[in-house]
Amino acid sequence: MLTISPIRYTISTLQRVLHKVDKNVIVIVQPLDVPLLNKIDLTSIINKNNTIVIPKCDEKNGHPVKLKSEFWTILLSVDLSSKEARLDLLIKKFNTSSITYIKVLDISVYQNINTVNDWKIYLETSIYFYLFFLFILLPLPIPILIP
Numbered sequence: 276m277l278t279i280s281p282i283r284y285t286i287s288t289l290q291r292v293l294h295k296v297d298k299n300v301i302v303i304v305q306p307l308d309v310p311l312l313n314k315i316d317l318t319s320i321i322n323k324n325n326t327i328v329i330p331k332c333d334e335k336n337g338h339p340v341k342l343k344s345e346f347w348t349i350l351l352s353v354d355l356s357s358k359e360a361r362l363d364l365l366i367k368k369f370n371t372s373s374i375t376y377i378k379v380l381d382i383s384v385y386q387n388i389n390t391v392n393d394w395k396i397y398l399e400t401s402i403y404f405y406l407f408f409l410f411i412l413l414p415l416p417i418p419i420l421i422p
Contacts, residue, residue, distance in 0.1 A: 285306065285361075285362065286350065286353060286355065286360045286361060286362060287355050287360075289304065289350060289362065290350060290351060290353065290355075293347055293348075293350060293351055294351060298344050298348060299344055300344065301341060301342065301343050301344070302341075302342050302347055303320075303321070303339045303340070303341050303342075304338065304339060304340045304341075304342060304362070305338055305339040306338055306387075308387045308388050308389055309337070309338045309339075309383070309384070309385075309386065309387060309388070310383035310386060310388060310397060310401070311383070312330060312338075312339060312379070312381055312383060312384055313381055316330060316377065316379040316380075316381055316384075317339065319377050319379075320339065320341050320377055321341060323341070323375050323377060325343075325373060325374065325375040326342070326343045326345050326346050326369070326370075326373035326374070327340065327341065327342055327343070327346055327366055327369060327373060327374045327375070328340070328341035328374075328375045328376075328377060329341075329366070329374065329375070329376050329377070330376075330377050330378075330379045330381075330384040331376040331377065331378055331379065331384075332378070332379050332380065332381060332382050332384050332385060333382065333385070335384075335385040336363070336376070336384075336385070337379075337383075337384025337385040338384060338385075340362070340366075345373075346366075346369060346373070349365065349369075350362075350365065353365065381401075382400060382401075383397065383401060386400075
């Protein structure tokens with residue numbers, strides 16, 4: 276039986292992991308059901324010097340989120356039974372000057388892939404799909420049939 280609501284289950288998993296991490300380390304939080312961000316935007320997030328760095332696309336916040344220890348150590352003591360035990364809510368309570376939003380064009384930062392249909396939608400809307408099509412498939416010789 277699940278004793279923690281599913282929405283707060285993520286923070287409990289994050290807590291378990293963070294308890295094993297050196298307190299001076301910067302962490303990148305990437306949920307399993309969110310596609311990986313492209314290398315260029317990920318590098319921008321990693322290189323940005325602030326306590327919390329969040330990608331933003333179409334005015335929606337996404338993942339991966341970069342967290343310095345001055346923020347993520349707070350997560351270690353969050354009461355999991357609290358309605359506030361959510362990463363997004365805890366970030367909103369943090370000092371806004373310590374949060375940087377990086378504008379990205381890749382909608383994968385806010386897509387959740389939980390079903391086969393989600394996967395199909397991701398492939399249809401993903402910038403990687405179009406890049407694959409443009410640079411891999413189009414350069415191939417296409418036979419032209421003349422009757």
